[in-house]
Amino acid sequence: MTLEELQLWVADQFDQVLRASGVERGWMDMFEEDFEWRLERTDDHLSMINVWLPQTCAEVGGQLDEWLINYSVEDSFTAATHVREHWEAEGWIVSDVMSNPGPDEMRFRADRDDGALLGLTAYPGQMSIEVVTPCSVHATVSDWRSHRPKPESTKKPKAAGEESDASDPSSPNSSAPLPDEDASDDLGADARKEAVLE
DSSP: OOHHHHHHHHHHHHHHHHHHHHHOOOOOOOOOOTTESSOOOOHHHHHHHHOOEEEETTTTEOOEEEEESSSOTHHHHHHHHOOOOOOOOTTOOEESSSSSOOOOEEEEEOOTTOOOOEEEEEEEEEHHHHHEEOBOHHHHHHHHHSSSSSOOOOOOOOTOOOOOOOTTTTTTTTTOOOHHHHHOOOHHHGGGGOOOOO
């Protein structure tokens, strides 16, 4: 699977949980808690999806591991049960994470033969979900830095006869140092949590 396919697969799994649980509002990205995940696709959602970057798996591949959390679920245990039933109906192998959970918590996971994993934790009034993709060795995943689109320049072209700005790194007369592309592009799955959405 390409990186885009993995990103869209995660988005689809989130959407399925929202529909199965009956809780369609209040889901926030675990690491960008001012961003609410909704079923409606907007430019903000596409920006969020594009920020998801892989972490290493199987030494040569990569996978996504993304989370949503909801602090305002009226009946979290009923909603969680609906999600569990949905995952079982979809053919996932669902199992409890804890052998003796407390009376005020539910934790279970859903596994698939290809290594994909879904997880859900519920407490009174809140739920969190985790989606882990299968490991992919596609070049856009294993070597994602080389395949990320470069930002387009917003600088206006110079008019005929106009001198180049020496402070502009893109100028042939520039004395300014060029940016370190590797450093600016070295985000990875953990560092993306701190990335600022544009």
